[in-house]
Amino acid sequence: AQSVSQHNHHVILSxxxxxxxxxxxxYGGTVNxxxxxxxxxxxxxxxxxxxxxxxxxxxxxxxxxxxxxSKFSFNLRKPxxxxxxxxxxxxxxSTGTASKLTFGTGTRLQVTL
Amino acid sequence: GExxxxxxxxxxxxxxxxxxxxxxxxxxxxxxxxxxxxxKNEFKFLISFQNENVFDETGMPKERFSAKCLPNSPCxxxxxxxxxxxxxxxxxxxxxxxxxxxxxGQGTRLTVV
Numbered sequence: 172a173q174s175v176s177q178h179n180h181h182v183i184l185s186x187x188x189x190x191x192x193x194x195x196x197x198y199g200g201t202v203n204x205x206x207x208x209x210x211x212x213x214x215x216x217x218x219x220x221x222x223x224x225x226x227x228x229x230x231x232x233x234x235x236x237x238x239x240x241s242k243f244s245f246n247l248r249k250p251x252x253x254x255x256x257x258x259x260x261x262x263x264x265s266t267g268t269a270s271k272l273t274f275g276t277g278t279r280l281q282v283t284l
Numbered sequence: 285g286e287x288x289x290x291x292x293x294x295x296x297x298x299x300x301x302x303x304x305x306x307x308x309x310x311x312x313x314x315x316x317x318x319x320x321x322x323x324k325n326e327f328k329f330l331i332s333f334q335n336e337n338v339f340d341e342t343g344m345p346k347e348r349f350s351a352k353c354l355p356n357s358p359c360x361x362x363x364x365x366x367x368x369x370x371x372x373x374x375x376x377x378x379x380x381x382x383x384x385x386x387x388x389g390q391g392t393r394l395t396v397v
Contacts, residue, residue, distance in 0.1 A: 205385065214375065215388040222383070261327070271317060271340055272377075272386065274327040 173198045175264050177275035184252050185283050192247040192278050194236075194262030202264050204245040205272065206236055209259040218260075221245065232256070257282045286310065288389035290376050291358075296395045297366045305392045306358040309378030315339065316359050317377040317386060318351060327375070333359065334382070366396045 176195045184190060196202060203222050207215040219230025226238040236247045245262060259279050263272040289308040297303045309316050318330040329343040333353040344351070348366075353359040363370055373393045377386035 203383070207388075214390045215377075217385050217387070220385050259325075263327075267382075270382075271329040271332060271343070272319075272327070273329070277325050 173202075173264060173266060173273045175262055175273050175275040177260075177262055177278050179278045180276070181279045181281070183281045183283065186254055187251045188282075190247070190249040190252045190256075190280070192260055192262075192280070194245045194247065194275060195243050196245065196262075196264045196273075197243065198264065198266060200266060202266050203270075204236075204238060205263045205265075206230065206234070206245075206247050207261045207263060209261065209277075211258070215261065218247070252280070252282050254282045254284055256280060288376055288378050288387055289358075290374075290389035290392050292392060293390065294393045294395070296397060299367060299396055300365050303363045303366050303370070303394055303396075305361045305374050305376075305394070307361070307376030307378075307389060308358040309376070310380075310387055313378035313380050313387075315379045315382060315386075316353055317379075318359075318361050319375045319377065320372045321375060321391070322372045330361070330374075363394075366394075368396050370394060371396045 174197045205220045206218040219228045221228045221238045229235045259277045261277045262275040291306045316333045320328045331341045331344045332339040336353045348364045351361045373391040375391045377388045379386045
């Protein structure tokens with residue numbers, strides 16, 4: 172069965188620090204990969220997605236992620252975080268057409284001033 | 285509409301009562317997904333629809349849970365005889381096609397007391 176792992180459960184960074192959140196998936200076939208963000212009390216918003224093509228994906232708000240097939244990874248990065256990036260970040264994967272999303276357990280990012 | 289609309293935002297039910305949640309997908313989107321988020325972390329897939337047809341119901345509990353997407357009506361998720369463990373935030377998402385990203389609604393927080 173497909174699974175998604177996020178090993179960082181809680182990350183605390185100071186403003187302007189660089190961010191990298193890990194995401195690994197387990198599935199040998201073609202996968203679609205996503206990063207969603209959930210701000211406190213709000214719904215999930217899509218940060219970026221990877222379906223095919225360039226493995227370095229750029230998303231909104233200065234986020235990017237790199238798909239490394241050999242490592243089954245899709246880590247999220249941002250060069251300089253802001254206080255407003257404080258939120259819960261979810262990595263997700265799907266396979267095939269109209270497939271359900273399998274989510275990781277999320278990483279809580281706390282950015283301090 | 286331009287966003288996935290879920291109603292109500294909050295729902296409180298006594299154990300054993302029925303709960304019914306509604307979701308209006310983005311206009312033109314063919315696929316609807318329901319997810320259950322417990323403890324602010326784990327997202328559990330429940331069911332998906334392609335238009336009014338059930339596409340994948342592998343996540344639906346066999347008893348008490350049912351869902352529909354009828355033409356010209358919001359989709360619905362109904363829980364008969366709610367239990368304490370049904371307390372969660374229920375998210376609906378829609379996607380244009382099967383292989384495009386899903387957009388999430390604000391969620392319905394169900395509290396069973």
